[in-house]
Amino acid sequence: MVLAQLGGSISRALQQMSNATMIDEKVLNDCLNDITRALLQSDVQFKLVGDMQTNIKKIVNFDDLAAGHNKRKIIQQAIFNELCKILDPGKPAFTLKKGETSVVMFVGLQGSGKTTTCTKYAHYHQKKGWKPALVCADTFRAGAFDQLKQNATKAKIPFYGRPNGLRGNFITDFVMIDQELVYTESDPVRIAVEGVERFKKENCDLIIVDTSGRHKQEAALFEEMCQVSEATKPDLVIFVMDSSIGQAAFDQAQAFKQSVAVGAVIVTKMDGHAKGGGALSAVAATKSPVIFIGTGELTDEFEVFDVKPFVSRLLGMGDFSGFMDKIHEIVPMDQQAELLQELSEGTFTLRNFLKMGPIVLEAISMLPGASQELMPKELDSSNLKLMNESRIMRIARGCGRPVRDVMEMLEKYKTTAKTWKRLKISKKGDMNAQNMRNALPPDMLRQLGGMGGLQNLMKQMGGGALRI
Numbered sequence: 289m290v291l292a293q294l295g296g297s298i299s300r301a302l303q304q305m306s307n308a309t310m311i312d313e314k315v316l317n318d319c320l321n322d323i324t325r326a327l328l329q330s331d332v333q334f335k336l337v338g339d340m341q342t343n344i345k346k347i348v349n350f351d352d353l354a355a356g357h358n359k360r361k362i363i364q365q366a367i368f369n370e371l372c373k374i375l376d377p378g379k380p381a382f383t384l385k386k387g388e389t390s391v392v393m394f395v396g397l398q399g400s401g402k403t404t405t406c407t408k409y410a411h412y413h414q415k416k417g418w419k420p421a422l423v424c425a426d427t428f429r430a431g432a433f434d435q436l437k438q439n440a441t442k443a444k445i446p447f448y449g450r451p452n453g454l455r456g457n458f459i460t461d462f463v464m465i466d467q468e469l470v471y472t473e474s475d476p477v478r479i480a481v482e483g484v485e486r487f488k489k490e491n492c493d494l495i496i497v498d499t500s501g502r503h504k505q506e507a508a509l510f511e512e513m514c515q516v517s518e519a520t521k522p523d524l525v526i527f528v529m530d531s532s533i534g535q536a537a538f539d540q541a542q543a544f545k546q547s548v549a550v551g552a553v554i555v556t557k558m559d560g561h562a563k564g565g566g567a568l569s570a571v572a573a574t575k576s577p578v579i580f581i582g583t584g585e586l587t588d589e590f591e592v593f594d595v596k597p598f599v600s601r602l603l604g605m606g607d608f609s610g611f612m613d614k615i616h617e618i619v620p621m622d623q624q625a626e627l628l629q630e631l632s633e634g635t636f637t638l639r640n641f642l643k644m645g646p647i648v649l650e651a652i653s654m655l656p657g658a659s660q661e662l663m664p665k666e667l668d669s670s671n672l673k674l675m676n677e678s679r680i681m682r683i684a685r686g687c688g689r690p691v692r693d694v695m696e697m698l699e700k701y702k703t704t705a706k707t708w709k710r711l712k713i714s715k716k717g718d719m720n721a722q723n724m725r726n727a728l729p730p731d732m733l734r735q736l737g738g739m740g741g742l743q744n745l746m747k748q749m750g751g752g753a754l755r756i
């Protein structure tokens with residue numbers, strides 16, 4: 289997972305501070321230096337890091353803190369808040385209104401994942417009862433229209449666009465497709481307007497306009513993007529950003545923000561292993577909220593983004609509400625009672641694991657102490673006793689998959705079952721602080737401020753007990 293390394297480094301710095309017998313200015317400075325180093329190594333912009341350090345020092349002023357104050361907690365909270373501040377501009381994104389047509393335009397650098405994300409966004413809203421449509425105003429990249437057409441067809445979403453003619457010195461009006469002459473259009477403004485008008489007539493309530501990828505150095509393409517925006521008058525412009533973007537992120541994002549009215553951000557490829565700090569800087573540059581993240585190439589590998597649970601997860605403190613949402617999403621209604629029964633007994637069968645698929649690992653990664661950084665280590669070091677060699681070979685032959693795949697699946701199952709057993713969720717689906725305490729590694733519990741800190745955290749995350 290992107291930012292896993294940064295999250296791990298910050299958690300370790302906090303952990304070291306927690307281990308100190310007394311928190312004084314030196315301990316705080318050491319902790320802040322470690323965090324600063326980790327942020328800079330992850331490509332977070334220098335100025336952002338400097339501001340963060342200054343703000344934390346202002347909040348944690350040892351002269352002002354009376355004896356008896358829990359300095360450890362105040363420092364942790366200040367770091368948490370500062371990380372949230374980078375990602376949260378403090379204003380909500382435009383919300384689509386049912387019964388009205390909204391036009392949403394996607395912009396971003398080349399290859400950031402706009403076309404893929406347009407379909408994900410449309411599909412997400414389609415599932416929620418919207419009537420979305422896709423318009424391909426990317427006449428620059430050969431194959432962009434075909435990609436959108438293919439994605440849209442698969443997701444059963446209406447689309448509009450034309451195969452692109454040649455750009456540059458030659459503009460052709462026709463191309464041969466499947467032995468037929470097809471009229472092409474290379475003016476993205478015209479296509480965007482035609483598409484929006486058509487879908488307005490068809491009473492679509494969410495019209496998504498995909499545009500070409502561009503860099504700030506490409507003045508003509510930036511001008512073209514402004515023209516598409518002026519012509520279609522989008523209610524919301526979404527800046528799509530690849531999470532692996534490095535140091536150049538801040539300037540690029542700022543250039544987009546200065547040219548069109550970026551109102552929200554979607555960060556893609558969060559399933560990768562990039563450092564991710566550049567993406568944090570770019571989000572800050574847009575001063576717009578992140579609304580979704582892309583977690584894979586598939587259409588439903590897309591998550592609503594919430595700042596606090598995300599930062600909490602990044603720091604290894606877990607995202608309980610996200611965990612429960614995921615479980616709710618992946619377990620069919622009619623199977624939930626059976627699963628609850630198993631969870632209440634602290635058991636988790638292989639059958640259940642297979643039913644839920646690999647996505648369960650994603651859910652497990654939201655639990656405290658189960659950071660993405662740690663999980664592969666756990667998987668690699670586990671030894672499965674249940675299955676002997678001949679059984680594994682037989683399963684591999686039976687399903688026509690390599691033995692390695694079977695082994696990998698069993699290892700994943702074992703890790704999942706172990707975490708599940710530790711959690712022991714009640715039959716009603718409650719996960720109370722006591723259960724959590726049992727599930728947490730002792731170090732982590734100390735870092736959260738003991739049982740009291742844990743109870744507070746659970747309150748913040750949606751009540752003392754969370755329901756499935």
Ligand SMILES: Nc1nc2c(ncn2[C@@H]2O[C@H](COP(=O)(O)OP(=O)(O)OP(=O)(O)O)[C@@H](O)[C@H]2O)c(=O)[nH]1
Binds near residue numbers: 402
């Ligand atoms: N792993 C992963 N891959 C992604 C994600 N989102 C997009 N991709 C992949 O990124 C590549 C580029 O995605 P596109 O959607 O074509 O990007 P684009 O921004 O439309 O590209 P241009 O139109 O050339 O600017 C494709 O291979 C996608 O499958 C994601 O969340 N995770």
